[in-house]
Amino acid sequence: MKIVVRDVTFAYNSHAVLHGVSLGVAEGEIVSIIGPNGSGKSTLLRCLARVLQPRRGAIFLDGREILAIDARQWARQVGYLPQAGGTSFPITVLEAVLMGRKPHIRWGVMPRDLEAVERAMRYTGVEEMARRPLGELSGGERQKVLLARALAQEPEVLLLDEPTTSLDILHQLEILELLRQLAVEQGKAVIMVMHELNLAARFSDKLVLLKDGSIFAAGRPEKVLSVASLKAVYGVEAVVSEGRFGLEVLPLRPVAGRGTLGGDDTT
Amino acid sequence: MGWSCKGPMFTLKHRTDPWNQGRDCTGRARRFLALRPSPVPRPRDRRGTVEEIYASTTFRKALLLVGLVILLAAAGLVAATAGAAQVGAGDVWRVVAGKFLPAYRGTAGELARTVVVDLRLPRILLAVITGMSLAGAGAAMQGVLHNPLVDPYILGLSSGAAFGAALAIVLGAGFLAPVYGSVGPYLVITNAFVFGILAMWLVYGIARLRGTAPETLILGGVAIGYLFSAGVALLKYVSENEALKELVVWLMGGLWGATWEAVRLLFPLVLASQAVLLYYAWDVNALLAGEEVAGSLGVNVRRVRLLYLGAASMAAAATVAFTGIIGFVGLVAPHICRLLIGNDYRFLIPCSSLLGAALLLVADTGARTIMAPTEIPVGVITSLIGVPFFLGLLLKRRSQISL
Numbered sequence A: 001m002k003i004v005v006r007d008v009t010f011a012y013n014s015h016a017v018l019h020g021v022s023l024g025v026a027e028g029e030i031v032s033i034i035g036p037n038g039s040g041k042s043t044l045l046r047c048l049a050r051v052l053q054p055r056r057g058a059i060f061l062d063g064r065e066i067l068a069i070d071a072r073q074w075a076r077q078v079g080y081l082p083q084a085g086g087t088s089f090p091i092t093v094l095e096a097v098l099m100g101r102k103p104h105i106r107w108g109v110m111p112r113d114l115e116a117v118e119r120a121m122r123y124t125g126v127e128e129m130a131r132r133p134l135g136e137l138s139g140g141e142r143q144k145v146l147l148a149r150a151l152a153q154e155p156e157v158l159l160l161d162e163p164t165t166s167l168d169i170l171h172q173l174e175i176l177e178l179l180r181q182l183a184v185e186q187g188k189a190v191i192m193v194m195h196e197l198n199l200a201a202r203f204s205d206k207l208v209l210l211k212d213g214s215i216f217a218a219g220r221p222e223k224v225l226s227v228a229s230l231k232a233v234y235g236v237e238a239v240v241s242e243g244r245f246g247l248e249v250l251p252l253r254p255v256a257g258r259g260t261l262g263g264d265d266t267t
Numbered sequence B: 001m002g003w004s005c006k007g008p009m010f011t012l013k014h015r016t017d018p019w020n021q022g023r024d025c026t027g028r029a030r031r032f033l034a035l036r037p038s039p040v041p042r043p044r045d046r047r048g049t050v051e052e053i054y055a056s057t058t059f060r061k062a063l064l065l066v067g068l069v070i071l072l073a074a075a076g077l078v079a080a081t082a083g084a085a086q087v088g089a090g091d092v093w094r095v096v097a098g099k100f101l102p103a104y105r106g107t108a109g110e111l112a113r114t115v116v117v118d119l120r121l122p123r124i125l126l127a128v129i130t131g132m133s134l135a136g137a138g139a140a141m142q143g144v145l146h147n148p149l150v151d152p153y154i155l156g157l158s159s160g161a162a163f164g165a166a167l168a169i170v171l172g173a174g175f176l177a178p179v180y181g182s183v184g185p186y187l188v189i190t191n192a193f194v195f196g197i198l199a200m201w202l203v204y205g206i207a208r209l210r211g212t213a214p215e216t217l218i219l220g221g222v223a224i225g226y227l228f229s230a231g232v233a234l235l236k237y238v239s240e241n242e243a244l245k246e247l248v249v250w251l252m253g254g255l256w257g258a259t260w261e262a263v264r265l266l267f268p269l270v271l272a273s274q275a276v277l278l279y280y281a282w283d284v285n286a287l288l289a290g291e292e293v294a295g296s297l298g299v300n301v302r303r304v305r306l307l308y309l310g311a312a313s314m315a316a317a318a319t320v321a322f323t324g325i326i327g328f329v330g331l332v333a334p335h336i337c338r339l340l341i342g343n344d345y346r347f348l349i350p351c352s353s354l355l356g357a358a359l360l361l362v363a364d365t366g367a368r369t370i371m372a373p374t375e376i377p378v379g380v381i382t383s384l385i386g387v388p389f390f391l392g393l394l395l396k397r398r399s400q401i402s403l
């Protein structure tokens, strides 16, 4: 499934957030949206997920305007994981993951639904928690369950808002490798919001760097993550090197005049 | 389909990754084992596969459903035999079979027939219908408004209905007043229904201006409720003795007005409401995950919310018009079921409805027999039975009741 975002502009009431964002994602591709807090990453992903409607511009899925697609058909093609935040609902882990099968279920739950659920739970490593209430899990465990829900949906396009943020390093790697496997083997398109620049660079085909709601840079990670762009967008001085394991970003310090304690400037 | 690794090997086409080269897709599993020193045998047999767990939890839910049907049937039998006139279970069977089974040839005494058919049966059925509609509506509204304190009377429904009834009782005014000629029960019923629905529409209309968010609906309902309550208070203040008494009795709620006509009118309505609630049960389940996620799972959040609230309030308003305001059932029956089987609305709606029906039927039977010939308001009994049971569950069960 190919996604094209054309000149999307969005505002919450009068608060303009996205300004003319355009990008394209091919199938089998992993694209990470990066940028500072409040730069509009989640807003862009919400527009992609049809949660928000752009003020101007349009988004196309395989050439069709997404707002024109039938809801059920849409739900079978696109899975969305919102940014983690509070909403814990009183159901069991199994019920939460089963929810991902909603677009495939008419009324009865079929064996293939349960198979998809089991697979998804195994992939995120939550199969042992099936009976537990979602509200009693740790933040990372819950995130894995919600990710499993999106996977159980078996969509062609995955939209993930910070899927690895509260996971430990083992699970970060496992989830990201799983996503890459899905992209490479099954041609899924993955668009995710990331904060961890090194992981984003390593696991993404393309990065989209947002600054104040506009694309500052987009393309291959080594092109986007430059010393200059990190300084301009994040206000951080960093070292970027091409190491043995690919691109390595080491943030050093805020650029002079930012975020220091009462002018006690050590530089 | 699926995520399983089918190909023997996969090589990354577009990028070279030294830490990934030569890995096949079983690498994940292999590394998993390598990281865990002694691969414990999977506790499959103890906890079961997803399929087994799903089957067992679904069985539990179905069990509750069946149990409640049996409970309701038993309560119905007790209610049919309880009362001043001596009518045994055998008589009840003969009468009911004689009435509903054309092939049945047995005969029952004239007294038994009159008591059961004319008095007890309509009252039993009205209790069942009312309990079902109130408890089903309670579960539904708690579900779509994501608030455990909501009951079917939220959205100003009860106050609106009360105001309509008060208008009819005190002033003899109201819709269709010319048609009925004088103040009769029909005027009260129609008025209560119309004003109940009117209040609800008002609240919904207001909330629509702000995207029908649950908070707006609830707070709007409370505000409109106060408005109509003020109207009721005013009407009470200006009413004559006779009307005041009638109004107070109506406000307390009860099933003495049960007739076959009421049952025939309400039954299809409540059935239709239940059908709508069941039809959208999956959507409401998905709504538990939040509006954004539900939307991305293909749920039309606005439409589901409107239809759920509409179907639930219709049934509640219609029954309230006949019975007056009967509280508590709609609030507590869904919570009791929720504590037992969780938040799966496919089962929660029918279970709550059945439990509400049973609760109200038992309470009403108590209400008309305990101090016979004086009737105790049914709301008193409902609370006396429901509260201890509910509190017991609440304290015993660790699981959350929240929404």
Ligand SMILES: Nc1ncnc2c1ncn2[C@@H]1O[C@H](COP(=O)(O)OP(=O)(O)OP(=O)(O)O)[C@@H](O)[C@H]1O
Residues within 6 Å of the ligand: A012, A015, A017, A035, A036, A037, A038, A039, A040, A041, A042, A043, A044, A083
């Ligand atoms: N519902 C909302 N109503 C009004 N403004 C909003 C809303 N959601 C986000 N915003 C604003 O829009 C801007 C972009 O928010 P967004 O959530 O897209 O940021 P983000 O890039 O995802 O940030 P973070 O890294 O913190 O998740 C912020 O200034 C935020 O305050």
Ligand SMILES: [Mg+2]
Residues within 6 Å of the ligand: A041, A042, A043, A083, A161, A193
């Ligand atoms: Mg965000």
